[in-house]
Amino acid sequence: TQLLEQSPQFLSIQEGxxxxxxxxxxSVFSSLQWYRQEPGEGPVLLVTVVTGGEVKKLKRLTFQFGxxxxxxxxxxxxxxxxxxxxxxxxxxxxxxxxxxxxxxxxTIIP
Amino acid sequence: xAVVSQHPSxxxxxxxTSVKIECRSLDFQATTMFWxxxxxxxxLMLMAxxxxxxxxxxxxxxxxxxxxxxxxxLTLSTLTVTSAHPEDSSFYICSASDRGRGLYEQYxxxxxxxxxx
Numbered sequence: 372t373q374l375l376e377q378s379p380q381f382l383s384i385q386e387g388x389x390x391x392x393x394x395x396x397x398s399v400f401s402s403l404q405w406y407r408q409e410p411g412e413g414p415v416l417l418v419t420v421v422t423g424g425e426v427k428k429l430k431r432l433t434f435q436f437g438x439x440x441x442x443x444x445x446x447x448x449x450x451x452x453x454x455x456x457x458x459x460x461x462x463x464x465x466x467x468x469x470x471x472x473x474x475x476x477x478t479i480i481p
Numbered sequence: 482x483a484v485v486s487q488h489p490s491x492x493x494x495x496x497x498t499s500v501k502i503e504c505r506s507l508d509f510q511a512t513t514m515f516w517x518x519x520x521x522x523x524x525l526m527l528m529a530x531x532x533x534x535x536x537x538x539x540x541x542x543x544x545x546x547x548x549x550x551x552x553x554x555l556t557l558s559t560l561t562v563t564s565a566h567p568e569d570s571s572f573y574i575c576s577a578s579d580r581g582r583g584l585y586e587q588y589x590x591x592x593x594x595x596x597x598x
Binding site: 401402404406411412413414415416419459461463466467468469471472473474476 | 483485487512513515522523524525527530572574576578585586587588589590591592594
Protein backbone atom coordinates (compact mmCIF):
# COMPACT_ATOMS: atom_id res chain seq x y z
CA THR A 372 0.00 0.00 0.00
CA GLN A 373 1.35 3.38 -0.97
CA LEU A 374 1.32 5.97 1.80
CA LEU A 375 1.98 9.67 1.62
CA GLU A 376 2.86 11.41 4.85
CA GLN A 377 2.58 15.16 5.02
CA SER A 378 4.26 17.38 7.55
CA PRO A 379 3.47 19.40 9.41
CA GLN A 380 -0.11 18.30 10.02
CA PHE A 381 -1.07 21.76 11.24
CA LEU A 382 0.66 25.08 10.70
CA SER A 383 -0.36 28.51 11.89
CA ILE A 384 1.84 31.46 10.97
CA GLN A 385 1.70 35.22 10.65
CA GLU A 386 0.98 36.93 7.38
CA GLY A 387 4.20 37.68 5.51
CA UNK A 388 6.15 34.67 6.78
CA UNK A 389 7.48 31.85 4.63
CA UNK A 390 6.63 28.18 5.07
CA UNK A 391 7.33 24.76 3.62
CA UNK A 392 5.07 21.72 3.57
CA UNK A 393 6.54 18.28 2.97
CA UNK A 394 5.07 15.21 1.34
CA UNK A 395 7.02 11.98 1.79
CA UNK A 396 6.65 8.39 0.73
CA UNK A 397 8.68 5.22 0.37
CA SER A 398 7.00 4.59 -2.97
CA VAL A 399 7.87 6.00 -6.38
CA PHE A 400 5.17 7.95 -8.18
CA SER A 401 4.84 8.66 -11.89
CA SER A 402 3.48 12.10 -11.07
CA LEU A 403 2.45 14.08 -8.05
CA GLN A 404 -0.25 16.68 -7.67
CA TRP A 405 -0.83 19.35 -5.05
CA TYR A 406 -4.36 20.47 -4.20
CA ARG A 407 -5.78 23.12 -1.90
CA GLN A 408 -9.15 22.63 -0.28
CA GLU A 409 -11.24 25.21 1.52
CA PRO A 410 -13.92 24.26 4.06
CA GLY A 411 -17.06 22.86 2.48
CA GLU A 412 -15.55 22.72 -1.00
CA GLY A 413 -13.78 20.23 -3.20
CA PRO A 414 -9.99 20.25 -3.65
CA VAL A 415 -8.61 22.50 -6.38
CA LEU A 416 -5.63 21.35 -8.39
CA LEU A 417 -2.62 23.65 -7.98
CA VAL A 418 0.11 21.87 -9.89
CA THR A 419 1.31 18.57 -11.30
CA VAL A 420 4.98 17.58 -11.21
CA VAL A 421 6.23 14.73 -13.31
CA THR A 422 10.00 14.71 -13.61
CA GLY A 423 12.36 13.91 -10.74
CA GLY A 424 13.98 17.13 -9.52
CA GLU A 425 11.36 19.27 -11.24
CA VAL A 426 10.61 22.68 -9.78
CA LYS A 427 7.46 24.60 -10.66
CA LYS A 428 6.51 28.08 -9.55
CA LEU A 429 3.01 29.44 -9.27
CA LYS A 430 3.29 33.06 -8.13
CA ARG A 431 4.38 32.80 -4.47
CA LEU A 432 4.17 29.01 -4.42
CA THR A 433 7.14 26.82 -5.35
CA PHE A 434 6.68 23.09 -5.83
CA GLN A 435 9.51 20.59 -6.01
CA PHE A 436 9.48 16.91 -6.92
CA GLY A 437 12.25 14.83 -5.37
CA UNK A 438 14.94 13.37 -7.58
CA UNK A 439 13.72 9.85 -6.83
CA UNK A 440 10.05 10.84 -7.32
CA UNK A 441 9.19 9.70 -3.80
CA UNK A 442 8.73 13.06 -2.14
CA UNK A 443 7.70 16.63 -2.81
CA UNK A 444 7.62 19.98 -1.11
CA UNK A 445 5.53 23.11 -1.32
CA UNK A 446 7.09 26.41 -0.32
CA UNK A 447 5.02 29.54 0.14
CA UNK A 448 6.70 32.91 0.23
CA UNK A 449 5.18 35.86 2.06
CA UNK A 450 2.05 33.97 3.08
CA UNK A 451 -1.28 35.76 2.85
CA UNK A 452 -4.61 35.06 4.57
CA UNK A 453 -5.95 33.81 1.24
CA UNK A 454 -3.46 30.94 1.41
CA UNK A 455 -5.37 29.47 4.35
CA UNK A 456 -6.71 26.00 3.63
CA UNK A 457 -6.04 22.28 3.61
CA UNK A 458 -3.14 21.37 1.35
CA UNK A 459 -3.11 17.86 -0.05
CA UNK A 460 -0.46 16.10 -2.06
CA UNK A 461 -1.50 13.15 -4.18
CA UNK A 462 0.64 10.67 -6.03
CA UNK A 463 -0.18 8.72 -9.17
CA UNK A 464 1.32 5.25 -9.29
CA UNK A 465 0.89 4.54 -12.96
CA UNK A 466 -2.86 4.30 -13.20
CA UNK A 467 -5.55 6.91 -12.69
CA UNK A 468 -5.97 6.23 -8.99
CA UNK A 469 -4.39 8.81 -6.72
CA UNK A 470 -2.99 8.20 -3.27
CA UNK A 471 -3.72 11.24 -1.14
CA UNK A 472 -1.46 12.54 1.56
CA UNK A 473 -2.53 13.00 5.15
CA UNK A 474 -3.02 16.74 4.61
CA UNK A 475 -1.60 19.95 6.06
CA UNK A 476 -4.01 22.45 7.52
CA UNK A 477 -2.54 25.92 7.06
CA THR A 478 -3.81 29.03 8.82
CA ILE A 479 -2.39 32.44 8.01
CA ILE A 480 -3.01 34.99 10.71
CA PRO A 481 -3.53 38.56 9.45
CA UNK B 482 -11.68 24.19 -18.38
CA ALA B 483 -12.06 20.95 -16.40
CA VAL B 484 -15.11 21.88 -14.39
CA VAL B 485 -16.96 19.27 -12.36
CA SER B 486 -20.31 19.84 -10.74
CA GLN B 487 -22.12 17.94 -8.03
CA HIS B 488 -25.74 17.95 -7.08
CA PRO B 489 -27.08 18.42 -4.50
CA SER B 490 -24.55 20.43 -2.52
CA UNK B 491 -26.19 19.31 0.69
CA UNK B 492 -28.96 16.94 1.64
CA UNK B 493 -30.69 15.89 4.84
CA UNK B 494 -32.51 12.60 4.84
CA UNK B 495 -34.14 10.26 7.33
CA UNK B 496 -32.57 7.02 8.40
CA UNK B 497 -33.54 4.16 6.09
CA THR B 498 -34.08 6.26 2.98
CA SER B 499 -31.86 6.40 -0.10
CA VAL B 500 -30.05 9.42 -1.49
CA LYS B 501 -28.67 9.94 -4.98
CA ILE B 502 -25.75 12.27 -5.68
CA GLU B 503 -24.88 13.34 -9.22
CA CYS B 504 -21.45 14.20 -10.55
CA ARG B 505 -21.03 15.83 -13.94
CA SER B 506 -18.03 16.87 -15.97
CA LEU B 507 -19.18 20.05 -17.69
CA ASP B 508 -16.54 20.81 -20.28
CA PHE B 509 -14.70 17.55 -20.88
CA GLN B 510 -15.37 13.88 -21.25
CA ALA B 511 -14.39 12.00 -18.13
CA THR B 512 -13.06 8.56 -18.91
CA THR B 513 -12.93 7.81 -15.22
CA MET B 514 -14.77 9.20 -12.23
CA PHE B 515 -13.94 8.70 -8.60
CA TRP B 516 -15.98 8.93 -5.43
CA UNK B 517 -14.41 9.98 -2.17
CA UNK B 518 -15.59 10.39 1.36
CA UNK B 519 -14.08 12.93 3.72
CA UNK B 520 -14.50 13.08 7.47
CA UNK B 521 -14.01 16.36 9.34
CA UNK B 522 -10.43 17.56 9.42
CA UNK B 523 -9.22 14.51 7.52
CA UNK B 524 -7.90 13.74 4.08
CA LEU B 525 -9.89 12.14 1.28
CA MET B 526 -10.73 8.46 1.36
CA LEU B 527 -11.31 6.82 -2.00
CA MET B 528 -14.50 4.80 -2.08
CA ALA B 529 -14.67 3.62 -5.67
CA UNK B 530 -13.50 4.14 -9.22
CA UNK B 531 -15.94 4.06 -12.10
CA UNK B 532 -15.40 3.90 -15.82
CA UNK B 533 -18.12 4.73 -18.29
CA UNK B 534 -20.20 1.71 -19.19
CA UNK B 535 -18.59 -0.71 -16.77
CA UNK B 536 -19.01 -1.73 -13.16
CA UNK B 537 -17.36 0.35 -10.50
CA UNK B 538 -14.32 -0.90 -8.64
CA UNK B 539 -14.75 -0.50 -4.91
CA UNK B 540 -12.00 -0.02 -2.36
CA UNK B 541 -11.56 -2.54 0.38
CA UNK B 542 -14.11 -2.07 3.15
CA UNK B 543 -16.62 -0.16 1.03
CA UNK B 544 -19.96 -1.95 0.68
CA UNK B 545 -20.90 -2.02 -2.99
CA UNK B 546 -24.54 -2.85 -2.22
CA UNK B 547 -24.81 0.17 0.02
CA UNK B 548 -23.02 2.65 -2.19
CA UNK B 549 -24.35 2.08 -5.70
CA UNK B 550 -22.40 3.75 -8.47
CA UNK B 551 -23.60 4.21 -12.01
CA UNK B 552 -21.47 5.77 -14.74
CA UNK B 553 -23.88 5.86 -17.65
CA UNK B 554 -22.10 8.41 -19.82
CA LEU B 555 -18.76 10.14 -20.20
CA THR B 556 -20.09 13.16 -18.35
CA LEU B 557 -22.26 11.71 -15.59
CA SER B 558 -21.74 9.42 -12.64
CA THR B 559 -24.13 8.89 -9.76
CA LEU B 560 -23.65 7.62 -6.23
CA THR B 561 -26.69 6.28 -4.41
CA VAL B 562 -26.45 5.75 -0.69
CA THR B 563 -29.03 3.09 0.03
CA SER B 564 -30.78 2.65 3.37
CA ALA B 565 -28.79 5.50 4.82
CA HIS B 566 -27.92 5.54 8.50
CA PRO B 567 -26.48 8.32 10.69
CA GLU B 568 -22.98 6.85 10.35
CA ASP B 569 -23.21 7.51 6.60
CA SER B 570 -23.31 11.24 7.31
CA SER B 571 -20.24 12.71 5.67
CA PHE B 572 -18.88 14.93 2.93
CA TYR B 573 -18.93 13.07 -0.38
CA ILE B 574 -16.77 14.37 -3.20
CA CYS B 575 -16.49 13.18 -6.76
CA SER B 576 -13.68 13.77 -9.21
CA ALA B 577 -13.17 13.17 -12.88
CA SER B 578 -10.13 12.56 -14.98
CA ASP B 579 -9.52 12.83 -18.66
CA ARG B 580 -7.25 10.03 -19.77
CA GLY B 581 -6.39 11.98 -22.86
CA ARG B 582 -4.44 14.46 -20.77
CA GLY B 583 -2.07 11.69 -19.74
CA LEU B 584 -1.16 13.18 -16.38
CA TYR B 585 -3.65 11.40 -14.13
CA GLU B 586 -4.92 14.73 -12.87
CA GLN B 587 -8.28 14.68 -11.16
CA TYR B 588 -10.74 17.55 -11.13
CA UNK B 589 -13.02 17.68 -8.16
CA UNK B 590 -16.62 18.63 -7.69
CA UNK B 591 -17.63 20.97 -4.87
CA UNK B 592 -18.80 18.11 -2.69
CA UNK B 593 -22.11 17.02 -1.17
CA UNK B 594 -22.73 17.16 2.55
CA UNK B 595 -25.02 14.32 3.59
CA UNK B 596 -26.70 14.38 6.96
CA UNK B 597 -28.76 11.38 7.98
CA UNK B 598 -31.12 11.94 10.90
